[in-house]
Structure formats: structure tokens, C-alpha cells
Amino acid sequence: MRYILFILILILTISCGKSDLEIALDLAGDNAGELRKVLDFYSQKASDSLKYRAAVFLIENMPGHYSLGGKNVEAFYKSVDSLLLKERDKEKLRCKIDSVAMHYDLPDEAVRLEDVRHVTASFLIQNIERAFEVWPNGGYSHHLTFDQFCEFILPYRIGNEPLEFWRDSLKNEYNDIRSHGYSEGWRYSAFHACCELNNRLRNETGVTLIPITVFPIEKYSTLKRLPIGDCSYYCSRAMFAMRAKGIPVVEDFTPQWPYQALGHTWNVLLCNNGNELTFGGVDTNPDIVHKADSKLAKVYRKYFKKNKYSLAAVCGREAIPSELSSPFIYDVTSSYINTCDLSVDIAVRSPIFIIKHT
Numbered sequence: 001m002r003y004i005l006f007i008l009i010l011i012l013t014i015s016c017g018k019s020d021l022e023i024a025l026d027l028a029g030d031n032a033g034e035l036r037k038v039l040d041f042y043s044q045k046a047s048d049s050l051k052y053r054a055a056v057f058l059i060e061n062m063p064g065h066y067s068l069g070g071k072n073v074e075a076f077y078k079s080v081d082s083l084l085l086k087e088r089d090k091e092k093l094r095c096k097i098d099s100v101a102m103h104y105d106l107p108d109e110a111v112r113l114e115d116v117r118h119v120t121a122s123f124l125i126q127n128i129e130r131a132f133e134v135w136p137n138g139g140y141s142h143h144l145t146f147d148q149f150c151e152f153i154l155p156y157r158i159g160n161e162p163l164e165f166w167r168d169s170l171k172n173e174y175n176d177i178r179s180h181g182y183s184e185g186w187r188y189s190a191f192h193a194c195c196e197l198n199n200r201l202r203n204e205t206g207v208t209l210i211p212i213t214v215f216p217i218e219k220y221s222t223l224k225r226l227p228i229g230d231c232s233y234y235c236s237r238a239m240f241a242m243r244a245k246g247i248p249v250v251e252d253f254t255p256q257w258p259y260q261a262l263g264h265t266w267n268v269l270l271c272n273n274g275n276e277l278t279f280g281g282v283d284t285n286p287d288i289v290h291k292a293d294s295k296l297a298k299v300y301r302k303y304f305k306k307n308k309y310s311l312a313a314v315c316g317r318e319a320i321p322s323e324l325s326s327p328f329i330y331d332v333t334s335s336y337i338n339t340c341d342l343s344v345d346i347a348v349r350s351p352i353f354i355i356k357h358t
Contacts, residue, residue: 001027016148020060027063037121042128047194049241050146054128057150061305062116068160068218070111070296072104077162077222081106090228094210099216108251110215127156130167130244138192139246143272150284152270155304158236161218164311169221172242174200177245191277192287194247194269201238210234231280232265239267251302252278252332255323258297263323266290268301276335299336300329 002068018026018110021085038059042052053134079100079151087093140154157163177196178187208229217223220240223233235251242249253265267281277286284290305328307313309318312327333339 012285013165021056024060024062024102024116027114031117031119034119034121035046035062035116035124038128041121041125051128051132053146054131054150054154055124058154058304060117061328062119063114064306065115065304066160067113067115067118067157067162068107068110068216069110070115072106072109073103073162074112076100076104076217077104077217078218080222081225084225087133090208090210094228096200096211097212097217098214099310102110106215115163119163123165124156126152130171134244134246139222140188140193140197140272141248141270142188143247143274144248145192148248148270151303151305152250153243153246155243155343157218158220158251160170163218163224164221166220166240167244170241174241174245187252190247190269191271191286194242194249194279195247197242197245197247198238198279198282199283203242207234207283218224230265231283234280234282235265236344237269238280242267250282252299254299255300255321258295264291275287295303296333296336298331299333300324301332302326302329304328 005008005061023033028035038055042048042055060330080097083096083100084095087096098245131149133139134141135144135149135153139150139153144152148349174197176194179201205225205227208228209230211230212228212233215224217233220237220238223229223237223239226233226237232253239249239251247268249267250270251265252268253263255263257264267279268280269277271286271287278290280290307327307330310327310329311324
């Protein structure tokens with residue numbers, strides 16, 4: 001929370017009269033040259049105008065996005081990768097992963113690496129090129145507008161994972177899902193592709209809800225082989241694979257059910273007809289209503305673009321719940337249930353001072 005406040009205050013301090021892109025480049029410091037290389041690369045040819053706009057979108061919304069890294073995090077992932085080769089008992093695996101995290105004193109020893117100061121030109125260009133290979137042609141997102149593409153396909157990260165070329169590692173995987181189905185029309189259906197890929201992901205590791213509690217595993221190369229986790233883990237794993245294949249998905253979550261002190265995370269697919277269908281990544285498909293019998297209180301969506309109306313943006317130094325401290329979440333409750341605005345008068349009484357004489 002302190003880091004988010006720092007970024008927001010810094011943005012406000014230097015933002016007078018400047019565009020979001022200029023602010024991001026100022027915040028980049030010594031890394032600004034890397035980000036300008038990307039803009040220069042896509043400004044040479046008129047045919048790259050959309051890729052230039054994509055680069056601008058990513059850079060101007062980069063402040064506030066970050067990785068949890070450092071030498072202890074790197075050692076943690078190496079140890080977990082080794083455990084995944086040896087340990088088959090899932091409960092023992094969870095205990096050992098948590099023990100490794102405590103051994104490396106995580107999350108305390110994790111270093112916050114701000115994207116705007118660490119993302120390289122080659123990484124960003126590679127991500128943009130791979131994303132455009134599946135939009136508007138080549139994937140299942142040809143129905144997306146450019147703005148939708150920027151949120152459902154383009155982002156180079158899902159959470160706070162260490163950056164890696166996950167699109168490249170997935171480039172030659174799952175390409176045969178296009179041959180699934182009984183008619184030619186299915187070949188370009190985001191819905192049918194999502195169902196088929198989700199089935200593949202489920203068959204690879206299954207779904208075992210055993211939460212890892214000490215330090216989150218978010219790195220795709222490790223996450224894809226992890227046979228345990230909670231709903232957010234499976235949601236992220238599905239998003240990596242589906243975005244790489246051009247299937248437009250995002251993540252929604254409720255911070256807490258109204259009837260129990262637990263939250264939940266799930267995926268949303270943007271279909272060819274414009275409908276949004278919910279599903280559980282690596283679990284239930286979008287042809288099944290997700291959590292049909294569960295009542296919702298509030299629902300938020302994670303986007304890459306900053307939300308200037310988020311609590312993080314408008315509350316300043318006021319304390320807010322950690323689940324709502326991100327400036328990149330949007331209230332989408334009205335997409336799930338009927339909502340209305342309420343006005344509540346709050347009477348604030350003047351404090352009563354009692355003076356004691358001694």
C-alpha cells in the first residue's frame with residue numbers, strides 16, 4: 001500500500017501539464033531510453049500505427065505495475081521447480097513450498113521491481129509482436145476493437161510475476177484446438193476455443209484446491225506445472241494460455257462473499273457476439289453458469305489501464321482494504337446483479353473534551 005501511495009503522489013507531483021506518456025517516461029528515470037526505443041521502433045512505418053498506439057497504451061499505464069523479484073525470489077522458484085519434479089503427494093508439496101518460502105524469508109525479502117524502471121525495449125517489442133500475431137487475424141479475437149484488444153490480449157503480465165517470454169513458450173502449443181468441432185464456423189469461435197483449451201489445461205494437471213499460503217507462485221513457467229493452488233492460480237494459468245492463443249479473457253473477483261469471510265476469482269470470456277461469459281480457469285467452462293447459486297455483493301475486474309476513479313486513486317492517504325488497494329481495478333458489479341446508488345447522511349458529532357484539574 002505504501003508503494004502505491006508513493007507512485008500516486010509522485011505522479012501527482014510531476015503531472016502538471018504533462019500527458020500520461022510523459023509522466024511514465026519521467027518515472028522511468030534511467031530506463032526511459034529503453035521505453036523510447038519502443039516508441040521509435042514503431043514510429044518508422046505507417047503500417048505500424050496500431051502497434052505504436054499499443055506501445056503508448058502499455059507505457060503510459062506502466063507506472064504501478066511491478067514484479068516481486070530479487071535473489072531470494074529467484075532461489076525460491078528454482079527450489080519449487082525442483083520440488084515439482086520429485087514430490088507427487090500434493091499436501092506434502094504444499095507444505096514443502098511454504099517451507100521453502102519461509103526459508104528464503106518471503107515475502108519480506110521479495111524486492112518490488114517497478115516495470116517502468118525495468119522493462120526492456122526487446123521485451124516490450126516482443127510482447128507487442130506476439131500479441132498482434134493473434135489480433136485481428138490469427139486467433140479468436142478478430143471481433144475485438146482496439147481498446148478491447150489492449151485489455152483482453154495485449155498486456156505482458158497477469159499479476160506481479162517475474163517477467164518472462166511466456167508468449168514465446170506458448171507459441172507452438174495448443175495450436176490444434178482450431179481443428180476441434182463439427183463445423184467450419186467453430187474454427188474462429190472464441191467460445192469453442194476457450195472450452196477446448198480449458199479442457200486441455202484441466203487434463204494436464206487437474207484441479208486440486210490446496211492453497212499455498214506463504215508466498216504466491218505467479219511465474220508462468222512454474223505455474224503451468226503446479227498441480228495445486230487456489231482459484232486465482234488456476235485463473236492466471238488460463239489467462240496466460242488463452243491470451244497467447246488470442247482468446248480474449250480477463251479476471252473478475254469478489255473480495256468477499258456476503259455469507260462467508262472468503263473471496264473468489266474467476267475468468268470472463270468476451271465472445272464473438274459481444275456477450276461476456278464467466279468460467280473457472282482450468283476448471284469449469286463458459287457453457288456452464290459459474291457459481292450460479294452464489295449471491296454476490298461486489299465484483300471487480302482487473303485491467304491493465306489505471307482507473308482514475310479507483311479507491312487507490314481517490315482516497316489519498318486514507319486507509320483502504322488491501323484487496324481494493326490496486327489502481328487497476330474497476331467495479332463491474334452491475335454486470336452481475338441489479339445495483340443502485342445510495343445517499344447516506346452521516347452525522348458527525350463534535351468531540352467532547354473533559355478537562356481534569358489536578
